[in-house]
Structure formats: C-alpha cells, structure tokens
Amino acid sequence: MAATSVKVSSARPAPQLDENVIVSIQSLQKSFGDTEVLRDVNIDVHRGEVVVVLGPSGSGKSTMLRCINLLEVPTGGHIYFEGKDITDKKTDINKLRTGIGMVFQSFNLFPHLSAKENVMLAQCKVLKRSKEEAEAIALEELRKVGLGDRADYMPSELSGGQQQRVAIARALAMRPHVMLFDEATSALDPELVRDVLGVMKDLAREGMTMIVVTHEMGFARDVADRVIFMDGGVVVEEGTPEAVFDHPQNERTKDFLGHIA
Ligand code: ADP
Numbered sequence: 001m002a003a004t005s006v007k008v009s010s011a012r013p014a015p016q017l018d019e020n021v022i023v024s025i026q027s028l029q030k031s032f033g034d035t036e037v038l039r040d041v042n043i044d045v046h047r048g049e050v051v052v053v054l055g056p057s058g059s060g061k062s063t064m065l066r067c068i069n070l071l072e073v074p075t076g077g078h079i080y081f082e083g084k085d086i087t088d089k090k091t092d093i094n095k096l097r098t099g100i101g102m103v104f105q106s107f108n109l110f111p112h113l114s115a116k117e118n119v120m121l122a123q124c125k126v127l128k129r130s131k132e133e134a135e136a137i138a139l140e141e142l143r144k145v146g147l148g149d150r151a152d153y154m155p156s157e158l159s160g161g162q163q164q165r166v167a168i169a170r171a172l173a174m175r176p177h178v179m180l181f182d183e184a185t186s187a188l189d190p191e192l193v194r195d196v197l198g199v200m201k202d203l204a205r206e207g208m209t210m211i212v213v214t215h216e217m218g219f220a221r222d223v224a225d226r227v228i229f230m231d232g233g234v235v236v237e238e239g240t241p242e243a244v245f246d247h248p249q250n251e252r253t254k255d256f257l258g259h260i261a
C-alpha cells in the first residue's frame with residue numbers, strides 16, 4: 001500500500017487521555033474535491049464496546065470507517081487511536097493497520113492461495129512472523145470462525161459466507177485491538193448471513209472492540225452497546241439500541257427506521 005502523507009490538518013496530542021477511549025474521532029471532515037462527504041463527525045469508542053453505525057446509502061459510513069485506518073485521508077479534524085493522532089505525518093500506516101482489522105463487503109481473498117495461506121500472508125509479510133507461527137495462528141483463527149476443517153480449501157471451493165469468515169480470520173490473525181466491519185454480510189445469500197453474524201457475535205462476546213456498519217437490525221439490537229445513526233455526513237442521533245430503535249428522537253432516524261422495518 002502506498003504511503004500516504006497527511007497534509008491538511010496538523011497533528012496534535014490527544015486533548016484528554018481517557019485510557020478507555022480506544023478510538024476518538026473529533027470534528028472529522030472529508031471532502032472529495034468539492035463534495036463534502038463527512039462534515040463534522042465526533043465519535044468516541046471505548047475498549048470492548050460494540051458500536052453499530054446505521055444510515056442511508058451515501059451518508060458517509062464507509063468513508064468514516066476508511067478514515068480510521070487511513071484508507072482515506074481526512075481533510076479536517078483528528079482521529080486518535082490508542083491516544084495517538086493517526087493524522088500525524090509520523091504515523092506508521094502499516095503499524096496502524098495492524099492494530100485495526102477491517103472486513104469489507106467483498107472478501108478479496110487471493111484466489112490462488114488456500115484459506116490457511118490467505119490467513120498467513122500478512123502475518124509473514126507485515127508482522128514478519130515465521131511460517132510455523134503464522135500457520136499455527138492461522139489454524140487457530142480458522143477454527144475460531146468455524147473453518148478448522150477447511151484450512152486447505154481454495155476460495156473457489158468455499159461459499160461466500162465461508163470466504164467472509166476466512167477474511168475475518170485473516171484480520172484477527174494480526175491480533176488487532178479494534179475491528180471495523182463495513183457491510184460484511186451485504187453481499188451474502190440470506191442463508192449464509194447467519195454464520196457470519198454468529199462469528200461477529202462471538203467476537204463481541206469475547207470483548208473485541210468493534211465498529212460495525214450494517215443493515216442487520218437484529219444484530220444491532222442484540223449486540224450493539226451503542227447505535228449511531230448517520231445522515232448527510234454527520235451523526236444525527238446516537239444511543240442504546242433501545243433508545244434509537246424504540247424511541248428515535250430525530251425525524252431522519254424515524255424515517256430511516258420506518259422504511260426498513
Ligand atoms: P455510505 O457508506 O454511507 O453509503 P460512502 O461513505 O460510501 O457512504 O459515500 C458517501 C458519499 O461520498 C457518496 O456520495 C459517495 O459518492 C461519495 N464518495 C465516496 N468515496 C468517494 C471518492 N473516492 N470520490 C468521490 N466521492 C466519493
């Protein structure tokens with residue numbers, strides 16, 4: 001991945017050092033040319049917290065997640081990860097991404113590598129783990145996502161849901177401190193969604209910090225500690241699942257929930 005230097009906002013130390021806040025998004029802005037996609041996003045995520053982000057298509061959810069691991073460079077504001085300003089020019093992007101696992105809608109497995117080899121690759125290349133260690137961790141993570149018996153299968157021999165679980169295992173093998181999920185089940189046939197959500201629920205139960213963009217309202221209700229509703233590049237409303245689903249305050253939230261119910 002090309003090194004990206006951040007030009008727009010100058011870095012600064014975290015204003016308050018709350019040890020429990022693992023990701024702090026402060027006044028985040030992102031524009032593409034004249035298009036202002038994120039206008040002023042402020043979110044603190046605590047260790048072990050599961051934050052589900054909802055919002056209509058185009059509201060900036062993916063862009064917000066992508067800013068957290070610098071797949072997009074913020075054009076304003078600050079993001080702190082474990083107390084460090086990621087927009088600091090000195091940020092080691094590879095190291096940052098090691099600490100922040102990301103799972104996308106498309107699994108992007110290497111088709112010529114087995115499930116196990118897909119999970120080993122970045123461990124060897126980025127973390128410089130030995131083949132033996134990487135293999136042991138790959139098998140452990142594949143077992144954890146219910147694919148202990150599929151380690152030597154090629155992606156083409158796996159269902160979409162199984163491929164997505166390999167992608168989750170691949171992210172977990174890096175031992176991230178936060179996991180970002182961007183519509184991880186949206187590309188799957190309905191009968192395969194449940195297994196992937198099951199793995200995500202297990203992760204949440206084990207205390208993983210997670211930021212999850214999803215349209216799975218059942219998951220949000222069951223698993224989220226906090227639900228955030230975004231629209232037009234800002235956080236419109238946030239609260240417990242009960243508060244947001246049962247007593248939404250904002251008209252746009254009501255409208256959105258009304259349409260998907
Ligand atoms: P969501 O994930 O909520 O659907 P996105 O973050 O993908 O929203 O997109 C928000 C807006 O930003 C959309 O209008 C989209 O077209 C625009 N956008 C996203 N990425 C780019 C890009 N690389 N260049 C230009 N516009 C973009």
Ligand code: MG
Nearest residue numbers: 061062063182
């Ligand atoms: Mg999106």
